[in-house]
Amino acid sequence: MAVALDIVHDTQETYRKVLTSMSRPGTISTVIGDMDNPFPCHYATFLTILTLLDREVYFHVISDGENLSKVITDYTLAQETSIENADFIIVPNGTNEEAVIDAMQKCKVGTLEDPQNSSTWIIEQNMISVTGTITLTGPGIKHTTSLHLDITAELLEMRNRRVQEFPLGIDLIFTDPVSLACIPRTTKVSLDGGVI
Template sequence: MQKAKDSSFDMVHDTQAIYRKLLDGMARPGKINSIAPIISSVEQIADFPTALLGLAYTLVDREASFAVLSVPKEEIEKHIHWKTLSPIVAADAADYVFINQALEKEEIQQVTGSLRTGTLENPHESATLLLAVESFSEEAVKGQKLILRGPGIQHSCEIHITGFSIDWLEERKRINGEFPIGIDMILVSRAGEVLAIPRTTVIEWEEC
């Protein structure tokens, strides 16, 4: 049953606002965009980040499928499907994969190894991976330091992330080695910030 707080989220106006933030982030990798004010009316469901829910409402529909890796899983999937009518599928068939769960290296390899990466003829048929992290900042903090380079970035961009496994980046590098085949990645913080990392972005990293 829909809860009162969630009912004030506008599935047209608010998702359009989120989508504009995503487009800006994809065009300018490394730029941190906040969607916190937009998702303030989204109801918290089983500790699943409201920012991930807002992105799900924005990106999936009857023609765009999704998968969820979270605990719990079924409750989140049913809720997103109820709001969007998007098909629930396995991660290896999904257009969008939403992850709110710490995974071991072997599990990360299993997930990324199964994702759709498109083909040379149809690179747009690849999956987009959306990951929840604790936080990210342009200021130095303890965690992982990412240095981003590529289209949309003047020289380089430095981002510091906490609550994030470097194994995701190692797998991303492997998957995206044959451009235009690969996956796009979107990181979402608990504070409702969004960091888009398209497949064209080159990343170096180190522990801080």
């Protein structure tokens, strides 16, 4: 059964899911059920974008082969900019990982005076699941939790480098077609039980 987009209700619900997943890293929140998706990205990605972006923020899409940038601007009025100045960086599914690592080296991480002036990443995945080799620890996690993501140790290592100088850092939101999970800057990430 297809569902229609109800911008007010769906973005309010998505906002609650993002907050839950940020405060409980590794928690997978289902955003929407079966959907005929007319957008050039996962529907969960698009709902997250609609929820978080507006005319006062800047974004960058890495590897924009489907004109996602134009759709984002049309729906949110957010402005596209360079990686270095983007408040939100969107990584469509299938993006070359070298391009993602390069962008992660360049993105803003905030300053000691304004640590919130950093970038939030929205990274598409084929599927997110709790059975995986990525182990998360830190605030909001009782002991440890695990997560399966389609990313390599090199990308996780770059993420860990960018969050070393807390409160500076980046926050990650992973989306698959129907759900999302978050890894905020306060979360420690290891792979296969060993620190990256």
